[in-house]
Amino acid sequence: MAHAIVIHEQGGPEVMRFEEIAVGAAGPGEVRLRQTVVGLNYIDVYQRSGGYKLDLPASIGMEAAGVVEAVGEGVETVKVGDRVGYVMGTPGAYAEERIYPAERLIPLPDDISDEQAAGSMLKGLTVSYLVRRTFPVQAGQTVLLHAAAGGVGTIACQWLKKIGATVIGTVGSDEKAEIARAHGCDHPIVYTRDDFQARVMEITGGEGVPVVYDGVGAAVYEGSLGSLARFGTMVHFGAASGPAPAVEPKLLAGKALYFTRPGLAPHTATRELTLDIANALFDKIREGVKIEINQTYALKDAAEAHRALEARETTGSTILTV
Template identity: 60%
Template sequence: MAKAIRMTATGGPEVLEYVDVEVGEPGPGEARVRQAAIGLNYIDVYFRTGAYPQTLPAGLGMEGAGVVEAVGEGVTHVKPGDRVAYAGRPPGAYAELRNMPASVLVKLPDAIDFDTAAAMMLQGLTVQYLFRRTFPLQGGKTILFHAAAGGVGLIACQWAKALGVTMIGTVGSDEKAELAKAHGCTHTINYNKEDFVERVKEITGGKGVPVVYDSIGKDTFTGSLDCLSPLGMMVSFGAASGPVPPFSLNELASRGSLFITRPSVFNYTAKREDLDSMAADLFHMVESRKIVIGINQRYALKDAGQAHRDLESRKTTGSTILIP
């Protein structure tokens, strides 16, 4: 038997139960992974609350790192004893041991420890596709990135600096502003004290930015559109404040023929060759120390509910991991 977090209903953090589970042999295309560390991400909240539906009872968690114990029929790219990390479906990372699709596993370089890997896979691959593929960034560009002091945000600060990109980041406190700046964010805006649209226009001399990366959703959506220059792109990749309400496409036309996309890391990593190349890019950035993963919170797996409370109340900064 192994310990795991399971939920039989959707709702608040109280639905997360710490239970014993039976983990058998891996089936065809699966691997059994003994997990050393597990990543906590806002997408876990979406699954817990039912915003992202799944069949119950269910596990939770999208990323982790550990050692392969066994592989099922047809699995050749990893073997028992391999150090691996992953970010992918189905949920179920909140566990000491799990059988999972081997297709999402990548071998972990020796220079990257398990805690770092668990803290960076989903968030790091997210920044990789946002900056390299959704709207490929080049030095000299100026961007707006919401939640700059969060797990994704602090990686984005460092990656933007490495690319020579001027990053304007929104934060919720002066302390978070200092944290974002320390990680390479050029300009910070405390949205509890300032109007971020006015500040973006001020910083850019009224031009706006060519791209906005927004994981906040409802509260920032319209303002984000107002920060874009003509033909700019709105990248809405999350909804921490709630889903974006329906809007007229004329809103895009009236602001200068804007583009909008709602991407997901799982679409970008669906092909094995894309996952391998994206992971290699992320590993290179971390191994070269251009990106340092800040693990600012650690919780025991049994305390996953408290971790969710702290995440939702915006008490956390940087990356958070659960330790089995």
């Protein structure tokens, strides 16, 4: 029998139980996966705590890497023995084995490890669509990136530097400022101590930045809008500090700002869309973008990983080994 983290009620990390599960056989269009590494993301916390409602009992988690053990009828995109990764779809990644739609799988090249894949599927694909589609950054531009020492942030800093951008990044401590700087952040700002909007204006000579990438939310919302240049774009893609307030049109009007709330789900809605951003990520890894896996836990110890993530004690990516 396989095991999985199962929740029977939503709440704190203590609701997660490591239990035996019945996986079943792959149906038409599905595969049975033997998972090797599972990625940890803040969306997992929302699923566990009740931020997102689930039909209980349920497993949680949105990304993993593993090997195809069996294929159902009509599956042609992968075969038994293939190494694959995935992201999004139905929650349930916190498992030793699971059934998953074949069309959502991402074939893993030989030079991309399971650990790299599980540590970067959600975070790396998020960066891929943010800097290539939501606001295509050009060489010479200056951008503001919140949570620059986090999993998305460390990948984004490196990717943006390879484009040729100047990166201003906010972090929560001096230690995290050094982490961000080591990954390509030109101007790390400890936003819990310093006025990041004032610093952005100082760095840009009073012009502001053409884009803000915000995965933090409430704590940085007003300062982010104030940091934008005329016709700038506010990209609000997450809310680690709580939801941002409703957008007041008049706050955008003064500088003709744009506001967008993108997400990974639309960018992985089809196999073609998914492979486009995934292959771009793999290319950047080959060019030297490092997937920093700074915390590793056993799957059965997922509650400890959640406690560390919620306490903001983690940097880079965290993985759960199966």
